[in-house]
Amino acid sequence: MRYILxxxxxxxxxxxxxxxxxxxxxxxxxxxxxxxxAEKKIIPDEIYLSITIKERTSGKDxxxxxxxxxxxxxxxxxxxxxxxxLAVADAQADYIKVKWxxxxxxxxxxxxxxxxxxxxxxxxxxxxxxxxxDNAYISKVSHSKIKELRKEVNIEAIKNAKSxxxxxxxxxxxxxxxxxxxxxxxxxxxxxxxxENRLKTSAxxxxxxxxxxxxxxxxxxxxxxxxxxxxxVKFEIKDIK
Numbered sequence: 001m002r003y004i005l006x007x008x009x010x011x012x013x014x015x016x017x018x019x020x021x022x023x024x025x026x027x028x029x030x031x032x033x034x035x036x037x038a039e040k041k042i043i044p045d046e047i048y049l050s051i052t053i054k055e056r057t058s059g060k061d062x063x064x065x066x067x068x069x070x071x072x073x074x075x076x077x078x079x080x081x082x083x084x085x086l087a088v089a090d091a092q093a094d095y096i097k098v099k100w101x102x103x104x105x106x107x108x109x110x111x112x113x114x115x116x117x118x119x120x121x122x123x124x125x126x127x128x129x130x131x132x133x134d135n136a137y138i139s140k141v142s143h144s145k146i147k148e149l150r151k152e153v154n155i156e157a158i159k160n161a162k163s164x165x166x167x168x169x170x171x172x173x174x175x176x177x178x179x180x181x182x183x184x185x186x187x188x189x190x191x192x193x194x195x196e197n198r199l200k201t202s203a204x205x206x207x208x209x210x211x212x213x214x215x216x217x218x219x220x221x222x223x224x225x226x227x228x229x230x231x232x233v234k235f236e237i238k239d240i241k
Contacts, residue, residue, distance in 0.1 A: 029236060031235060037157055037229070038156035041225065042224055047115045048115075053133055075130070075131055081113075085113060154184065161231055177238035
């Protein structure tokens with residue numbers, strides 16, 4: 001029994017020594033750590049407007065949500081904007097109690113309108129002023145090929161990491177080997193493209209966009225979306241034979 005116990009302990013010690021040697025040997029492999037960076041700026045071609053239509057009064061007349069929606073759809077048709085780009089954000093009308101008058105109820109509908117250019121945005125805000133719909137703002141901007149463009153930036157970043165490792169090692173007469181670790185270090189969130197400043201009316205739009213957007217003579221140009229990629233790579237240093 002004592003012999004078996006001694007043999008078992010001996011095998012465990014040999015196994016642990018073997019693991020430690022292999023582990024140490026693996027850690028002693030020479031390597032280089034680099035970070036590749038890339039960025040791309042793109043003009044948004046998806047601009048989302050949030051529009052809220054409420055019941056309102058004009059003199060003694062009450063103007064319903066349905067009447068205003070008809071005017072909105074006609075305004076978009078006049079601007080050659082397809083009506084299928086206008087979607088009801090809330091399928092059921094919300095109801096708001098007016099406490100300081102009678103216990104009446106005001107109905108409202110929320111819509112989302114997808115546009116493709118700053119020129120369209122300016123034209124739509126102008127039309128909204130004409131038909132007296134003043135509760136509208138830009139909710140977010142994006143690009144129709146955002147996923148493909150993000151891939152391109154990531155590929156460029158990892159290529160830049162490889163290029164950096166190549167020239168650094170070449171300076172000391174060595175070569176880049178196999179990539180041991182690749183780690184994407186992007187910090188962008190899902191709300192990266194959201195514009196926090198809500199522009200309530202076309203008057204506010206023309207006044208406040210000076211702070212948010214780049215401008216050219218006679219036209220409004222949205223600030224470009226900036227895509228960034230930061231990729232860390234650990235390369236093995238190849239032996240030159």
